[in-house]
Amino acid sequence: MSETTTTHESSDKRLLIIDGHSMAFRAFYALPAENFATSTGQHTNAVHGFVSMLLTMLRQQKPTHVAVAFDLDTPTFRSTEYGEYKGGRNKTPEEFYGQIDLIQQVMKAMNIPCISLDGYEADDILATLSKQGEAAGFEVLVVSGDRDAFQLITDKTLVLYPKKGISDIPPMDAEAIEAKYLVRPERYSDLAALVGESADNLPGVPGVGPKTAAKWLNLYGDLDGVLENIDSIKGKVGDSLREHVESVKRNRRLNQLLGDLELPVTLDDTELGTPNREEIENLFDALEFNTLRKRLFDHFAAAEEETQVEVAEINEISVASVAELKEFLSAGKDQRITVHLAVVGGELVGLALFRELDGCWLELGALDEPRRAVLSEFLADENQPKVLHDSKAAMHLLHQHGLTLAGIADDTLISAYLIQPDRRSHELADLVQYHLGYALAKPPAPKAGELDLQLSGDLAEPTLRQAQAVHDLSAYLDTEMAQKHADALARDMELPLIPVLFDMEQAGVAVSRERLLELREHFTTLVERATAGAYAAIGHEVNLSSPKQLQVVLFEELQLPKTKKIKTGYTTDAESLQDLLISTEHPFLVALMEYRDASKLRQTVDGLLKFVTQDGRIHTTYAQTVAATGRLSSLNPNLQNIPIRSEQGRRIRDVFVVGEGYETLLTVDYSQIEMRIMAHLSGDEGLIEAYQNGEDLHRYVGSRVFDVAPEDVTSEMRSKVKAMSYGLAYGLSSFGLSKQLKISVDEARTLMKDYFDRFGAVRTYLRSVVEQARRDGYTETIFGRRRYLPELNSSDRNLRQIAERAALNAPIQGSAADLVKIAMLNVDRRLREGKFSSRMLLQVHDELVVEIAPGELDAVTELVTYEMEHAAQLRVPLDVQPGTGATWHDAAH
DNA sequence: AGCTTAGCGA
DNA sequence: ACGTCGCTAAGCTA
Numbered sequence: 001m002s003e004t005t006t007t008h009e010s011s012d013k014r015l016l017i018i019d020g021h022s023m024a025f026r027a028f029y030a031l032p033a034e035n036f037a038t039s040t041g042q043h044t045n046a047v048h049g050f051v052s053m054l055l056t057m058l059r060q061q062k063p064t065h066v067a068v069a070f071d072l073d074t075p076t077f078r079s080t081e082y083g084e085y086k087g088g089r090n091k092t093p094e095e096f097y098g099q100i101d102l103i104q105q106v107m108k109a110m111n112i113p114c115i116s117l118d119g120y121e122a123d124d125i126l127a128t129l130s131k132q133g134e135a136a137g138f139e140v141l142v143v144s145g146d147r148d149a150f151q152l153i154t155d156k157t158l159v160l161y162p163k164k165g166i167s168d169i170p171p172m173d174a175e176a177i178e179a180k181y182l183v184r185p186e187r188y189s190d191l192a193a194l195v196g197e198s199a200d201n202l203p204g205v206p207g208v209g210p211k212t213a214a215k216w217l218n219l220y221g222d223l224d225g226v227l228e229n230i231d232s233i234k235g236k237v238g239d240s241l242r243e244h245v246e247s248v249k250r251n252r253r254l255n256q257l258l259g260d261l262e263l264p265v266t267l268d269d270t271e272l273g274t275p276n277r278e279e280i281e282n283l284f285d286a287l288e289f290n291t292l293r294k295r296l297f298d299h300f301a302a303a304e305e306e307t308q309v310e311v312a313e314i315n316e317i318s319v320a321s322v323a324e325l326k327e328f329l330s331a332g333k334d335q336r337i338t339v340h341l342a343v344v345g346g347e348l349v350g351l352a353l354f355r356e357l358d359g360c361w362l363e364l365g366a367l368d369e370p371r372r373a374v375l376s377e378f379l380a381d382e383n384q385p386k387v388l389h390d391s392k393a394a395m396h397l398l399h400q401h402g403l404t405l406a407g408i409a410d411d412t413l414i415s416a417y418l419i420q421p422d423r424r425s426h427e428l429a430d431l432v433q434y435h436l437g438y439a440l441a442k443p444p445a446p447k448a449g450e451l452d453l454q455l456s457g458d459l460a461e462p463t464l465r466q467a468q469a470v471h472d473l474s475a476y477l478d479t480e481m482a483q484k485h486a487d488a489l490a491r492d493m494e495l496p497l498i499p500v501l502f503d504m505e506q507a508g509v510a511v512s513r514e515r516l517l518e519l520r521e522h523f524t525t526l527v528e529r530a531t532a533g534a535y536a537a538i539g540h541e542v543n544l545s546s547p548k549q550l551q552v553v554l555f556e557e558l559q560l561p562k563t564k565k566i567k568t569g570y571t572t573d574a575e576s577l578q579d580l581l582i583s584t585e586h587p588f589l590v591a592l593m594e595y596r597d598a599s600k601l602r603q604t605v606d607g608l609l610k611f612v613t614q615d616g617r618i619h620t621t622y623a624q625t626v627a628a629t630g631r632l633s634s635l636n637p638n639l640q641n642i643p644i645r646s647e648q649g650r651r652i653r654d655v656f657v658v659g660e661g662y663e664t665l666l667t668v669d670y671s672q673i674e675m676r677i678m679a680h681l682s683g684d685e686g687l688i689e690a691y692q693n694g695e696d697l698h699r700y701v702g703s704r705v706f707d708v709a710p711e712d713v714t715s716e717m718r719s720k721v722k723a724m725s726y727g728l729a730y731g732l733s734s735f736g737l738s739k740q741l742k743i744s745v746d747e748a749r750t751l752m753k754d755y756f757d758r759f760g761a762v763r764t765y766l767r768s769v770v771e772q773a774r775r776d777g778y779t780e781t782i783f784g785r786r787r788y789l790p791e792l793n794s795s796d797r798n799l800r801q802i803a804e805r806a807a808l809n810a811p812i813q814g815s816a817a818d819l820v821k822i823a824m825l826n827v828d829r830r831l832r833e834g835k836f837s838s839r840m841l842l843q844v845h846d847e848l849v850v851e852i853a854p855g856e857l858d859a860v861t862e863l864v865t866y867e868m869e870h871a872a873q874l875r876v877p878l879d880v881q882p883g884t885g886a887t888w889h890d891a892a893h
Numbered sequence: 894a895g896c897t898t899a900g901c902g903a
Numbered sequence: 904a905c906g907t908c909g910c911t912a913a914g915c916t917a
Binding site: 543545546547548549568599600603604606607623626627628629631632633634635636637638640641726727728729730731732733734735736737739740797798801805806808809810812813817845 | 904905906907908909910911912913914915
């Protein structure tokens, strides 16, 4: 019997349900009627807009099933109960007549079912279909301009609610509703009943707006609760509510959508097929739709070929004059504009701007001053939302040309990462292929050494194509993010962090080149000394950096005992060398280990020297979309792995110095952040109490595990429980613990049992994390960052166990990463608000390094300490330790 | 160019 | 087989 494993990455069935009248009206008002009429005088703007919008959604959302619901003119149970229902609406414009019928004809030709039901409204059909879809395992998208649809929002159902026009239709999920109306979607109808809905001619309680209604609902649970407690509501609004209670009850009856209707179609009937070509041809001939005809057939031709998705034509707009450029940019006011840079050999040469189907190309070298000024203002305008792929890199490139980038509304690199944090690459072309299903052409690469003057012209088309791809990806990934509840994380954490990281990278950290050179000499001397010693010990030369050659020396020449097996023979790693030294005391091993240590440190110093720039500083790059747990990583160079543990290694930290014009360096780091998160997540009373009482955690745990008084915990006991406590967060086994502590497996097992006997909630928590992740397909941090681990259900035991350890660790490491990011955002905000000149330079997972401007030390220390301690309210206090000094080493404590 | 081994950090 | 997440360098093989 075969078993299908469910993937949680994305559902393969997606149902798109459209409120036909609602969207037809949107389209009607978005396009001028006078521009869309056939030669016989039939207006077609609503039809055109509707079909265009539908095609855009098919392209962006890729539904597998589609249906359109329409109201009928006949009375509904609502108008029967309440004669004035939807009364008072303006008369339907004359130009609208006949267009609904035409839309239905197009739908029929496209083999998309139109559903109406006598006595009910389209909204009830949406409700019924979304319920059916959810039950059948679909991801459901409801397209409606009617707020009543919000009550349908669930984990699996989103509402696409048009903001304005037909191009900006953001997905609304529970978080979005809550942010806007302060109640969960399931309470939205209660709120609407109190507030009233003018579009339906349902008057609410006078004097009661969304804020008051939300306050009541959150106080009493729901509308029934409000009505039960109606007499305890004081003041004028209370009187008003009591006076209008009957209309509230009526409103609630009327705005409840019916999800259990008998429909004339089944879900299977809504499966998206191919259009009837002949019918479409005839219909579009009559409607005089030609560009739309091509778009429609291109779309379905591509869908049919599967691998070959046709991409919409780009309407390239000339921006040769200031007026044209202004026009392009202002036509998109309040609308997101995608910006994509063309880079040749690391140099910015031009950029493409794109919105919907319109795009323009600007070559930087050919830009006159007036247009440059317009572009510069556009890019820097915080209130002009922009969409990019890798906006931090773009900020650096633009900065080199004196341009500032702000107003980043979306970054597809971030979106793709939040949806699939385990993916190693999020390159644009890969994402387009994976999510949108077509191959994005690469811009022509320049021939080595020659800068072709024609090249810039050749770049316009591919760069516009890339901009279009970013635009389409953004729409698709935004929906995916909403579905996976990553939208708030993007909006409130990752996107705001981009400019903060940019500033840190731009600032860099000052280093003493002199000390680096001294250290290089020093470590070189040590390397040479160790090398000579090693050669002397064996009587000949050998490449001490070659594990392969070392294996020959150790295991053949010297006949030392074999170490742990690896692919290429036997390992020569530090731990094994140490073991060999203990058992054989061979002098070669001493020299080899000294060589390893010294050459590693020299290599670190050499690496740093390569990255010192003209300003005497090192500018690392933070990768925001690499670590699957949500951490940042640092590269070119990596400043998150500068040695600290060994005495010799620590000396490297002295080369990182306070910059000219600044007073000192401040470092602030979290104390035991991951253990505190473990205490919070597990809710273990013992751990929580220990932290709340400010005890030495490892001593406290040691006293419980070994059943002795805290003062009798020996340093050996303490280090054992410390290793165990940390190991637990990584999925440590008793075997691993025994190896680490060099004790027997039995002893390790007993140790763990004693630990869990005293801190049972930790075991319960760790088990529940894996269980939950196996069930849902993902783990989640305190702040809702998910990591998808499909291999928890793998039949390969090895893969499964790796995934289990990742599942144990991800919420802990990830929550810590979230906390630090929140702290960084708040520190950055307050440094700017307070007009401080001090600036954040480095983040090392649980530590922030700040360069302090003269006179600001006390205030900034206080500020950073406060924001790190208050990044979130956990069940245990967050403790941080500040330190200051002229070098990174001196600032550490 | 890509893999393997090694070692540094949280 | 046996603890998570990263980055870089060197040797070696292709």
